[in-house]
Amino acid sequence: MMTHTRPAPRPLVASLPVYSKAGGTVPPRWRASSNESFLPPSPAVLAAIEEAASHCQRYPSLQGDPLVAALSAQLGVAPEQLVTGAGSLAVLQQLLTAFTGPGTEVVFAWRSYEAYPILVRLAGALDVAVPLAPGHRHDLDAMAGAITESTAAVILCSPNNPTGTVLADAELDAILDRIPPHIVVVLDQAYLEFTDDTGASSARIVALLANHPNLVILRTFSKAYGLAGLRAGYLVTHPDVAAHVRAVSPPFGLNAVAEAAAVAALADDAALAANVATVVEGRTALATALADRGLTLPDSGANFLWLPVGDGSASLEMACLAEGVSVRCFAGEGVRVTVGSRDAEAAVLRAVDAWLAAGNDR
Template sequence: MNTIHAAAERSALPRPRDLVASLPVYSKAGGQLPPTWRASSNESFLHPSRAVLDAIDTAAKHCQQYPTLQGDHLTAALSRGLGVAAEQIVAGAGSLAVLQQLLTAFAGPGTEVVFAWRSYEAYPILVRQTGARDVQVPLGPDHRHDLAAMAEAVTDTTAALILCSPNNPTGTVLGAEELAEILARIPAHVVVVLDQAYVEFTDDAEASSQHSLALLGAHPNLVILRTFSKAYGLAGLRAGYMVAHPDLAAHVRAVSPPFGLNAIAEAAAVAAFDDTEALAANVSTVQEGRATLHNALAARGLALPDSGGNFLWLPVGESASALEAACLAHSVSVRSFAGEGVRVTVGSRAAEAAVLRSVDSWLAA
């Protein structure tokens, strides 16, 4: 095919919606060669427990069959474990997929979605896919949500407001009083999404979990998002869920694809949710590593916020790319946000040691 014909054929291809060109690209760790240690994706470096692996094996033997229509087995397990009605739960292929369905149900052209920035980088992608406008409210100087500014950003056209706690990538956590205050300020027509993907790693995880669930009764516009990708170690299988008022959950269920949670992921999630000992061990390992790495970095003169996640945020500004390169030179991948900082996943002692060697070489350069 000559160049003229190729150009003509390309010009005749179907054109996507204009908004596709505006979508930001989800970042990935730099480097050309696979690193020895991955500290870039907030994955668990620990393998799933025997109970989870057995559940995966059993489910895989029946993969010729469709999964449950709406993650029914996982919904039932969550209902029992969390003490909420099954009608309040929507399960899906990760909390990201559930958030996409939530925004599909409630946002769209002519509406706005407010969230802090920097926060989870998928938010603007999902919001713009709906045709809504994303309103990014800068974090405060302490790397925390500026809740007053976020409340001020809400208008009659705001469809949703997203709170990420612990915030990705800064790790900062919203306290109980802060949540109560922001919820009291947000109008009833606005869906308030509390993204708790990392809640299990907070120092008071059980209290935080129960407190946020208790808020649902007084705030029917609140939606809580959680995932099995982080503390439960199932990032490769994709399972997550939301908890909300039954009416809101029904609207999200209406736009969710049937059989959206595959059978292997569902079986693994149910087993992981029930295996509380494995969860506790994983969380303890992360918390220990987080404290040790935080103290070691602080001793080297780096000012970083306290984190409630399985990661630390190094706000090194314009040096972010240089620090990432130093880490790659020591065979450890991290997540760099150009001009802002570097996020480092904790959990693996070997990876944490490599990060410290990287920081030392970067500081000495």
């Protein structure tokens, strides 16, 4: 007699961490949990989206060609140095597929972006998570010390998600000099536009890549450009590294609407500057208000703030939900709050006041 069983996944699937989501069962009035832009795309971007959508019966370009051309011109790099995809997360997965795998290790700071261990394990590699240093910053000495003969890649996240801390130029230069040239170094700059770091300049990118052919810079249109729902991102690196990533990337990986929106957003400097200015103003005001309430926060270079409240994280999340605003809780560690509308920030402050009044420790 035939025995019917369900299909079994690969053994590693059971080991994958679960990507967290905002708590609560009632939809919040405000979302401060996903680091999205609360500002809509500019009229120019919306027009590009509408035009592209009217032709959605057609395939997009094979490799995001119009966006590659626009990025090449803006960054001052060759088109062969660029790979686009459905968000920087998808591009990172393709990079890890190309350069890591069984028997290799990937070193990254922790806590950092929670997708890293998921993608590393999916690639078949071992994730090596190095605890953050005091101040919620990358412990670069410890990360360098964690490199072994099996290390295939090192991931640096700056600004770091969820702590918001930024690697200074001198720190980045120093760690790049310490990592052997056969190891891929991923510099995840999803939130760079919200910093005052000179790393945003094309001259800095060109110089870094010239000095470090093993460096891969990741960027996204999901945050400062406000296109999280369309999924567009890219990497820039040495042409040989980019070629290997393209070899494992699916064709038509960037949909036509996302491609058109990203090209238009890239050209709309005024909208980007206005969005960033609004976020930075809100970030400063919210950080000041939280500090006035006795909370100690690390300086953030991103569109969010990190509240390292430890065991009080879950109760603070619930207090925020009671005020109609979702935040991201990392149980036992802290709460990440996306800078949003001023009404959302006021709701967070009311929640913090209630949380403190209930006797919770700062």
